[in-house]
Amino acid sequence: MQGSLFQRIKRLTGKAVGDFNLIEEGDRIAVGVSGGKDSYTLLHVLDALRRRAPIKYELVAVNVDSGFPGFRKEVVEKHLADHGFEYRVESTNCYEIIEEKRKPGTSYCSFCARLRRGVLYTLADELGCNKIALGHHLDDFIETLLLNQFYVGSLKAMSPKLAADNGRHTVIRPLVYVEEGEIIRFSREQQFPIVCCACPVCGEVDQKRQRMKGLIRELATENRHLKKSMLTALGNVQPRHLLDKNLTDFDLGLP
Template sequence: MLHIKRLLGQIRRAIQDYNMIQDGDRIAVGVSGGKDSLTLLVALRQLKNFLPVKFELKAITLTMGIGEVDLSPVRELCERIDVSYTVEETLIGKIVFEERKEKNPCSLCANLRRGALHNTAKRLGCNKVALAHHMDDVIETFLLSLFYEGRIHTFSPVTYLDRKGLYLIRPLIYTEEKLVKQFVKANNIITVANPCPANGYTKRQYIKDLLAELRKENRQIKSNIFGAIKRSGIDNW
């Protein structure tokens, strides 16, 4: 139970530090079916019971149009925790892998998924979209941008999309991936396999593996990088 309380405390602190949620918000949670997004959904639903602000949650899953994916565990979870669930059918996977045959598919896929998620959230009357990027994602994106783009960049805790009239919030930014794994196990959350053909073979996976190697010599490397990001003031941090 201690790690569950710790995770909820970290999310609550992120929400308070960056004023992520206000009274009357209708928040769409992007739910892939993986451990990160399901953890965010369940945690926000638990926090909804005792946060001082009143808000509404809606879960959204985008299908990719490739592979057979059984979303029944996600649907059953949403029913159990009393959160509205919408499955938006897309052909993003077919466009990226079959029509375009992208050698480096992640960027195009991410752009298409963002657009579809934002449009669905607006259609459902939401004013915010909660994304499940955790601390490890923040660090990995920072290193990817530094190594491969030559720029200092990573996710912002809160982003306003003026063209869509949507706020993007990332309540897991203080949470390490290992704590997410513990939360999923402790709550017996059933995850859905990622159907993406590129899963596990990306530059992000390379950075993840690199950090794991570096951490063998320096146990503080992730906290040091994350602290540097916070102190730098980049991207509205």
């Protein structure tokens, strides 16, 4: 793969890998590939970096087929095979479980995401992978920051590198510096075979996230460095100027 956009995405991803020490010698990384633009981009960029890296690491593309009727896993599988990736496409009955066990009124997505994450961890174990790479990009990080502030009452976003709850894997997000717009353009340029997850809520607009996107877009017309500033803020936390009693000692003992 060539082109200045690819070079830019590769450079930004390489910088994130270096800044957060995302990849180390001997890593075997399960790359979650959903069939969407972000995960295809992640896989191809990590593969390009791997070929020129001074350290050795391995990639395994992993697709979790949740069993939603109409999911075209063969399209994803063909792409992975055509490009010579080591891969695993896993068929599951997540759909049945969701339909059966989800309590009415609870979020379809969070139940689904929990199940899929569990499958991904199990597969990572089976495939001998110590890390799991996910395709979240810069916009995901800052939108999540705003969503949590506005609707959850918490000052948090995502981590580029996080120990999984099971203590065995590390989840990494190497596209943290790459904007969604760049991924969309790159994905179109490469004509990646995008497939829809085919779930019942696929295509439904997440209204809150769309509002955050709109807000960021609007503010960015006045300040083109806005996204970068928000991301920088995530790495520049000043607990003394916040209200968290666990982080700051408010008992200053003043008269």
